[in-house]
Amino acid sequence: MNAQAFIDAGLHYIPHIFSVPLDYSNPAQGHIDIFAREVSLVEDKNSSKPWLVYFQGGPGFPSPRQNGNNGWIKRALQNYRVLLLDQRGTGNSSVVNHQTLAHLQPQQQAEYLSHFRADNIVRDAEFIREQFGVDKWAILGQSFGGFCSLTYLSLFPDSLSRSYITGGVPSVSRHPDDVYRATFKRTMEKNQAFFNQFPKAQQLCQKIADHLLQNEEFLPNGQRFTVEQFQQIGINFGVSDTFLPTYYLLENAFITVNGKPQLRYEFLNSMLMEQNFQTNPIYAILHESIYCQGFASEWSAHRVRQDHQAFNYQSGQPFYFTGEMVFPWMFDQYVTLKPLKQAADLLAEKQDWAPLYSAEQLSNNKVPVSCAVYADDMFVEMDISRETLAMMPNAKAWITNEYEHNGLRADGERIFDKLFEMGEQTAANLTLV
Numbered sequence: 005m006n007a008q009a010f011i012d013a014g015l016h017y018i019p020h021i022f023s024v025p026l027d028y029s030n031p032a033q034g035h036i037d038i039f040a041r042e043v044s045l046v047e048d049k050n051s052s053k054p055w056l057v058y059f060q061g062g063p064g065f066p067s068p069r070q071n072g073n074n075g076w077i078k079r080a081l082q083n084y085r086v087l088l089l090d091q092r093g094t095g096n097s098s099v100v101n102h103q104t105l106a107h108l109q110p111q112q113q114a115e116y117l118s119h120f121r122a123d124n125i126v127r128d129a130e131f132i133r134e135q136f137g138v139d140k141w142a143i144l145g146q147s148f149g150g151f152c153s154l155t156y157l158s159l160f161p162d163s164l165s166r167s168y169i170t171g172g173v174p175s176v177s178r179h180p181d182d183v184y185r186a187t188f189k190r191t192m193e194k195n196q197a198f199f200n201q202f203p204k205a206q207q208l209c210q211k212i213a214d215h216l217l218q219n220e221e222f223l224p225n226g227q228r229f230t231v232e233q234f235q236q237i238g239i240n241f242g243v244s245d246t247f248l249p250t251y252y253l254l255e256n257a258f259i260t261v262n263g264k265p266q267l268r269y270e271f272l273n274s275m276l277m278e279q280n281f282q283t284n285p286i287y288a289i290l291h292e293s294i295y296c297q298g299f300a301s302e303w304s305a306h307r308v309r310q311d312h313q314a315f316n317y318q319s320g321q322p323f324y325f326t327g328e329m330v331f332p333w334m335f336d337q338y339v340t341l342k343p344l345k346q347a348a349d350l351l352a353e354k355q356d357w358a359p360l361y362s363a364e365q366l367s368n369n370k371v372p373v374s375c376a377v378y379a380d381d382m383f384v385e386m387d388i389s390r391e392t393l394a395m396m397p398n399a400k401a402w403i404t405n406e407y408e409h410n411g412l413r414a415d416g417e418r419i420f421d422k423l424f425e426m427g428e429q430t431a432a433n434l435t436l437v
Contacts, residue, residue, distance in 0.1 A: 007039070007096060011046060013072045015081075018042040021096075022135060027119050028127050038128045039096035043070060043077060043086040054165065055138055056084035057129055059091070061147025061172065063121075063294055064286030066095025076144075076416030083424065084142065091152075092128055093120045093286050101285055102340045110346030117351060120286060121293060122148075122155040122360055130160055142166035144420070146412050147383065150174065150375075151294055151360075154392070158362040161371055166431070168423045169375040170412040173389035173401075176361035180295035180304035184329065186385040187305075188312045191327035194241035194382055198325075201247055208254040209234075209323040212267070215258075217319060221267045223276040227339045229267070231317050237278045238325020242382035243410035281330075282340045289341075289348050291330040296357040303352050305329035328383050366396050372430035373399035374423040376411060383409045398434060400426050 007019035022038045025031040044051065060067050067088035070077055080086055093100035100120065105113050133141060142165050145153035150172020157167060158176075175183065199206050213231045215221070221229045237253075240246040259268045281288040292301035309315055309331070315324050332352070335345035373396065377389045386403065393399050402422055411419055 007041070014046050015070070015073055015077075016042075016044050016046050016049060017070075018044075019096075020087075020132070022128075022132055024092075024128050024131050026116070028124065036092060036098035037096075038092060038098075038132070039090040040132060041067065041088045041090075043081070043088060045073075045081050048081075048085065051085070053083065053085050055087055055133075055136070055141035056080055057087045057089055057132075057141055057143045059089060059125070059129075059143060059145040059149030059152040060094075061149050062091070062094070062284070062287055063148050063290055064091075064094060064100075064284040064288075065280075066090040066097075074417070076412055076420040079417045079420040079424070080144070087132070087141075089125075089129060089132075091125045094284070101283070102343045105347075106343060110350060113344060113347035114350035114354070117286070117289060117347060118293075118354065118357075120290060121357075122152045123159070123358060125152050126156045126159055129156065130163060133163055140165040142168070144168040144170070145172050146170045147172045147409065148294060150384075153373075154366065155360050157369060157371060157373070158360070158365050161365060161369065164371045166427045167371055167373040168420065168427065169373065170419060170423070171376065171378050171381055171384055171409045173375055173377060173384065173392050174295070175388045176363055176366060176392055176395075177297075178295070178388065179299065180292050180301050181308055183295055183385065183388065184305045184308040185311075186388065187327060187329065187382070188308060188315065190380075190382045190385065191238065191241070192312075192314070192324065193380075194327070195238065195324045198241060198247050198250070202251045205251055205254050206323060208257065209325075210319075212254070212257055213317050213323055214319050215265065215267070221272065223272050224269070225276060225282075225339050227276075227337065229272060229275060230337060232326075232331070232333060233279070233337065234275065235315070235317065235324070235326045237275065239328050240278070241325065242327060242408060244408040244414050279338065281334060282338055285341060285344060288330050288334060288338075289344055289351060293351060293354075293357060294360075296354075297359045297361070298355070298357060300353050300355045300357075303332050306331045363395065366392075369396045369398050370434065371398065372427045372434065374426035374430065375399065375401045376407070376419055376423060377401045377403045378407050378409060378411060379403055379405040381409050398430055400430055402426065 023035045027033045090097040150169035257271045
């Protein structure tokens, strides 16, 4: 392990690594490494504060690398020791990318990747809890981390003292088609808000899109840049303070060389930096599977997009950005996803996905659950979240339009404080029953 223990800004960081089964139902298949970083106040070195485990959004992203005593961690450390979990396949855990999967055949890649969903992420956390000798601990899930939280509440509720969820209460039964119908609607609303604020941007976007239809442009990694890829930067509209930076990018996209327009290198480099799917392939290849229980996704977003033709740009028509969606063409165009194309198709066709949630268990929930639900969330639809919360006793929601999907990052200290107090009130009410 390359990570070390250290002290910074009054916080004590301790790395932990665990060897866990790839497949808990068949440990003989081999083991993978799971990394987690413990964070506590220096003065709490011998403290008996309870644990709070953080589940990052994604899927396919590691826990944040904390820099300073700030944000939600600052507030959480008043009451907890924090464990930042690098979910399997991410960060310092056994990583999944085009390099580590290159030696496998497509069927083997698909089989391997099928073990990297929320059910096994939660089993990894349970493995760590048992290794630590902890009776119960609290969990905080942001976005997809909230999906993991509901899986935890379904599978191992007796291991949890509290659950905090921000922008991440999923449906426990809906098909992803329902999710993407809502997502496309929200994404169109964000587009309209952006173009209303910057009317000139519509002309600039059409100019870039038409140029890409008529000319070959290449990103710094050698990948041809296409209209579909350009549209995908709309994913940023789901987080706060992104309209203006996006407009600035558009304003400065072109340069003239020998009398002909070209896309500037700086612009192309910025476009490459936007492509998180390149560096976090789980985000692409398992994205739709997070909704699948006993059925296949069959490239849900791609199919639903056909009912929203405004997102399929044609010259002379209005331009619209897409949002947090995954499409099969990405595995034809993205350099690091091309080697995973066949595996992606196999996973999109896979029907025998195990259940991720227990509606019966959640409908009898006894763990205090406190949620921040964002009314204008582009990624996790508020109405779907409310539908799930309505079936869960002891689950309280703070529904607000003060924040976008990234509220925990934007104002984490306030948000966690609110959720903590909600959880304490729910726990007190449970004690009175």
